[in-house]
Amino acid sequence: MKYYILFGPPGAGKGTHASAIAKKYNLKHISTGELLRAEIAAGSELGKQAKALIDAGSLVPDTVVEGMIESAFDTIKGVDGFLLDGFPRNLQQAADLDKMLAGRGESLKAVISIMISDDAIRRRIAHRAAIEGRADDANDATITNRIKTYHAQTEPLIDYYKAQGKYFECDGDNGTLEDNQARVLALVESIG
Ligand code: ADP
Secondary structure, three states: OEEEEEEOOOOOOHHHHHHHHHHHHOEEEEEHHHHHHHHHHHOOHHHHHHHHHHHHOOOOOHHHHHHHHHHHHHHOOOOOEEEEEOOOOOHHHHHHHHHHHHHOOOOEEEEEEEEOOHHHHHHHHHHHHHHHOOHHHOOHHHHHHHHHHHHHHHOOHHHHHHHOOOEEEEEOOOOOHHHHHHHHHHHHHHHO
16 A cells, blocks of 8 residues: 655645545545544534634644544555545654554655645635635634644654655646646656
């Protein structure tokens, strides 16, 4: 099995590009944000607890997202691997993922990173708010906190994965959507 992380700031286009990558390489795309929004929509206890944190632009507890990831690894069959989108989001989650994979006799293949500036993050999220109607996209204070959370907690993963020789980055903010998509796919192809 091949395990990839799709990495990048909020609004970088991870969700958009994930489906093309997943289809091309027969990977299961797992977005922790989407899984959490499904829990909220279903009105589950977990969803209720997660909602306040998500609406504030903070991270939900590591154990919650790690449980979701592990259960996906356990239950999803018939694919050549997994494309993780939105996980890991801090160093603890990254270390726990390494352990989780080692426990299964597996390891991470690569981190595919889509990089955009803070200005682009705000532009993209404002655009998406009008289309998808996500509560956490519609509030300025929430967006500011998501950007802050990204820099403080998620960005350090870049050095973590560089140290493992598994970090591969491309520009996600120049040209059309198709140009960006082509760059991401070319990057994945170059990794093998
Ligand atoms: P974005 O477009 O901001 O990257 P996501 O759909 O990936 O959005 O995540 C939305 C929210 O869900 C995050 O702001 C966070 O509150 C929560 N979330 C998603 N993944 C994780 C994770 N791995 N750890 C903690 N919280 C998470």
